[in-house]
Structures are given as C-alpha cells and as structure tokens.
Amino acid sequence: KAGVTQTPRYLIKTRGQQVTLSCSPISGHRSVSWYQQTPGQGLQFLFEYFSETQRNKGNFPGRFSGRQFSNSRSEMNVSTLELGDSALYLCASRELGEVAEAFFGQGTRLTVV
Amino acid sequence: GESVGLHLPTLSVQEGDNSIINCAYSNSASDYFIWYKQESGKGPQFIIDIRSNMDKRQGQRVTVLLNKTVKHLSLQIAATQPGDSAVYFCAENNWAGGTSYGKLTFGQGTILTVHP
Numbered sequence: 001k002a003g004v005t006q007t008p009r010y011l012i013k014t015r016g017q018q019v020t021l022s023c024s025p026i027s028g029h030r031s032v033s034w035y036q037q038t039p040g041q042g043l044q045f046l047f048e049y050f051s052e053t054q055r056n057k058g059n060f061p062g063r064f065s066g067r068q069f070s071n072s073r074s075e076m077n078v079s080t081l082e083l084g085d086s087a088l089y090l091c092a093s094r095e096l097g098e099v100a101e102a103f104f105g106q107g108t109r110l111t112v113v
Numbered sequence: 114g115e116s117v118g119l120h121l122p123t124l125s126v127q128e129g130d131n132s133i134i135n136c137a138y139s140n141s142a143s144d145y146f147i148w149y150k151q152e153s154g155k156g157p158q159f160i161i162d163i164r165s166n167m168d169k170r171q172g173q174r175v176t177v178l179l180n181k182t183v184k185h186l187s188l189q190i191a192a193t194q195p196g197d198s199a200v201y202f203c204a205e206n207n208w209a210g211g212t213s214y215g216k217l218t219f220g221q222g223t224i225l226t227v228h229p
Contacts, residue, residue, distance in 0.1 A: 004156070033215040042222060043157070043202065048215035056216050090156050094215055101147060102217060104156035 002027065004093050004105035012111045018079040021108045025072050025093030031055075032074040033102060034066060037088040046089075049074055081112045121200065123224045132190040132227075136203030136220045141184060143205035147217070148177060148188045152199045160188070160201075190225075198227045 005024040013019050025032050034046040045058040049068035066076040072093075078085055088109050092102035126132050138146065144165040149157035163170045163177045163186075170177050176189040186203050204217040 031215050033217075035217075035219075043204075043217075043219035045216045045218070050215075058216070092156075092215070092217075101159045101162055102215065103159065104149075106154070106156045 004091055004103055006089075006091050006105035006108050008108060009106065010109045010111075012113060013081050015081055015083060015112055017081050018077060019081060019110060020075050020077045021089055021091075021110070023074045023076075023091030023093075023105060025074070025091075026103055029093035029095055029103070030072050031094040031100075032068055032072065033092045033094075034074070034076050035090040035092065036060070037090055037107070038086075043090070046076065078110075083112050086110060086112045121222050121224050123226065125226045125228065126193050128193065128195060128227055128229050130193050132188075132193045132197070132225060134188045134190075134201050134223045134225065136186040136188075136223075138184050138186060138203065138205045138218075138220070140205060140207060140218065141181075142207045143218075145206040146177070146179060146186050147204045147206075148175075148186075149202045149204060149219075150197075150199045151202065151222075157202060193225075193227050195227045195229055198225055200224050 007022045031050045033048040035043050037043045047066050048056045052068045063079045068074045088107040090107045092104045094100045094102050147162040148160040150160050151157045161172045161175050161177050163179050168179050174191045178187045200222045202222045203220040
C-alpha cells in the first residue's frame with residue numbers, strides 16, 4: 001500500500017500570499033488530519049476531516065482552512081501568510097474504528113519570506 | 114499552544130544500551146497513547162500504542178509503560194542501535210470522550226542520540 005503522500009514537499013511564499021497544500025491518504029483511510037510543526041510550538045493539531053466534513057478543529061486563526069474531497073484526498077489553505085506560518089505541515093490518515101493509529105506523510109516545508 | 118517545543122530534552126546512549134524515554138501527559142481523560150519516532154526530514158512514524166485499560170505493552174525491542182496515577186508514559190528501547198537516533202514524541206487522544214476523534218496532542222519530544 002502506498003503511504004500518505006503530501007505535495008509539494010517544499011514551498012516558498014511571500015508574506016500576504018496564500019497557499020494550498022495537498023494530502024492523499026492511504027487507500028481506504030477516510031480520516032485525514034493536519035498538523036503544524038515548528039521548533040517553538042512543536043506539533044499542533046490543525047483540523048480533522050472525515051467524509052468531507054470537518055470533525056474537529058485546533059486553536060488556529062480562520063486564515064487556516066481545509067477541505068476533503070469524496071475520494072478522501074484533502075487540501076489545506078492558508079491565506080494572508082505571515083512569517084510565523086513558516087513550518088512543516090503534516091498530514092495524517094487513519095482508518096475508521098474506535099481507536100486507530102495515524103499514519104503521517106513526509107510533510108510540506110513552507111517558508112514564508 | 115498545547116505543545117512547547119523549546120529546549121527538547123536529550124538522551125545520549127551507547128549502541129547496545131537500553132534507552133528509556135519519558136513523557137508526562139496532560140489530560141487525565143486521555144485514553145489512547147502513542148509513541149512516534151521522527152527522523153530528520155521525515156514525518157512521524159508510529160512505534161507503539163497503548164490504551165488506558167493497560168499499563169504495559171510490548172513490541173519488537175520496544176515496551177511502553179503507562180502510569181495513569183501520575184499521568185506518565187515511558188518508552189523503553191532494548192539494545193539501542195544507531196538507526197534509533199531520532200526525535201521521539203508521545204501523543205495522547207481522548208477517544209471515548211467522543212469529541213477529540215483524530216486529534217492527537219503531542220508532547221514536546223526527546224532527542225535520542227545513539228553512539229556507535
């Protein structure tokens with residue numbers, strides 16, 4: 001089975017721009033979560049999508065948004081980029097079930113200049 | 114934020130030694146715990162998990178211990194190898210609460226360095 005695929009791997013954007021990151025989950029996984037990883041704050045939960053619906057949201061401003069498509073692929077968008085948005089953005093997918101481990105992609109390294 | 118990444122704890126061991134990485138979790142309602150390994154340039158990789166109705170679980174060369182009384186989790190790695198060098202994160206989830214779903218709350222991480 002192919003793992004979680006995130007594109008692009010690296011991205012450089014200018015402050016004020018917007019960006020869209022993509023995540024393809026493991027085949028059969030319907031839950032996709034997004035995390036932001038920075039040296040200062042560590043790994044922080046952004047949101048989770050299941051069946052095209054956002055089920056849970058972390059403590060991030062409204063500039064951070066996401067969506068999920070019918071094939072479970074997900075995108076996250078960050079508008080009006082700030083320097084502090086520079087981070088590794090990680091996507092994780094899970095099967096359904098009471099408890100299921102999350103499999104992470106390699107992440108998208110976003111640098112805002 | 115919920116996870117502070119400044120000044121990660123470090124653990125340095127010799128190849129062949131046993132390693133113990135500790136984690137204090139925050140939510141007494143958490144009922145599922147996971148250890149992840151993250152190598153440079155990669156996403157976190159699942160190592161082992163444990164539910165709150167257990168206090169110990171063993172995998173291949175790894176053991177996780179859970180002490181709910183003091184909200185403490187530990188990862189033991191036997192016969193540590195240079196390939197085990199990475200950052201190790203514990204993560205918690207409140208599944209039974211019904212509201213956290215896929216939300217994992219991560220600890221700050223511990224840098225493990227294994228010397229040949």
